[in-house]
Amino acid sequence: MEHISVLLNESVAMLEVKPDGIYVDCTLGRGGHASAILQQLSAKGLLIALDRDEQAIKQSGQTLSKIGSNFKIIKGNFDQLKLLLATKNITNVDGILYDLGVSSPQFDQNERGFSYRNDGPLDMRMDQEQSLTAQEVVNTYSQTQLSEILTKYGDEQFAGQIASEIVKTRPLTSTLQLVEVVKKALPQKVLKQKKHPAKKTFQALRVYVNDEMNGLEKSLRQAFDLVKPQGRICLITFQSQEEAIVKKLIKEVTISPYHQVLKSLPLEVDDQTKFKLITPSPIKPSKKELTLNPRAHSAKLWVVEKK
Structure with missing residues (x-):
């Protein structure tokens, strides 16, 4: 089955891509979101894309090179986000995107062992060198x-x-x-x-x-540091554990421990939080998208912006 990127238009729109900005796609996969970001960048802009999967990197590299040359793909785990970006001399960025779903080609290749519908070895590694x-x-x-x-x-x-x-x-x-x-x-x-x-x-x-939950928490904490003021982080979750981590960490950076006290004061006081929540309720796929792509049914998009 061809991979259809979930919440593609919504997530890229929410990034509010600046043509000359630096953006990171932490989950390159088959390059759907990365392609949409790259199309909005001028020659001065830069897209960095990360993935652990050699096949995904090869295929997406070909897709992206048809759009432009101002992108770099790094093989690695997004839990090493700061380190991987430092290898390209990048210490802050304008936006970061995570699509936490497994890409359809990974499910559909029997030899990868992700699918419970087809026979294959019990593998399930995102990174085949692990x-x-x-x-x-x-x-x-x-x-x-x-x-x-x-x-x-x-x-x-x-x-x-x-x-x-x-x-x-x-x-x-x-x-x-x-x-x-x-x-x-x-x-x-x-x-x-x-x-x-x-x-x-x-x-x-x-x-x-694949140590996905620990990796997500480590990566998101680094993403909060890396993004510039007015920069956004967009995350697409698919399951309850991912959602719990994302909600916990978003709460940490958007809600002051003194929130209740400050709320009761008769004047506006800076609550010292570094981020604001753009999506009080996560964005879900439209009925049209669910009809075209049943695998999107549990997807939710969360967005925060650095102040």
Whole structure:
């Protein structure tokens, strides 16, 4: 399936791209958002794009070069955001974008092991040079560890039963083997639901293998430092853990600890916060977008601006 960038127009519009600005796409993927940003930049502007996936970098590099040459792609994890930008002598930027969803090509390439619909190795690594795979986790972690991973990163109600079944059945080497184990562990009422029974298990393993939640928190804290005054950070989340981290960190930088006291005062007082929240309620995909791209259904766009 071709990758369709989620909330593309809304997120790029919210960045308020200045033609001569420096912008960072922390999640290049197949280059949808990056292309839209690059199209708005003049020759004086610069786009920096990050990704861990060699295939994504190669494909997106070709796409972007058809639009302009004022971009740089850096292979690396966005949790090293400051360091990666420093290698290009960049210490502050005009805007930063995160699209936290996994790109469709990653799901659709069976050999990557992200999909619970097709058979492939239990891999799930965003960065193919990384050593830890889902196969190692599934086959070597204790039942308690597996149960904790499925609960924490997948909100899986039946984590204990699934972990027990994994330990009983292993070694497991393929995605569809894991799907069968999950199905065996779940009650009939869950199997009859519309949602795929292994969705939460696969999500949890992917998040854990790629250390996505820790990476997001580290990266966003660096993004707050890097963005210039009047610069914006736009984040597209897809699941509850991402959302919880984004909400927590946005609250830290937009709400003063003295907020309640200041609110009750009869005069305007600077609350000393560095950011303002542009989206009190996150922006969600339109009905039209959901019709064209069902994978967008859980997406939410959050925007903050440095004062």
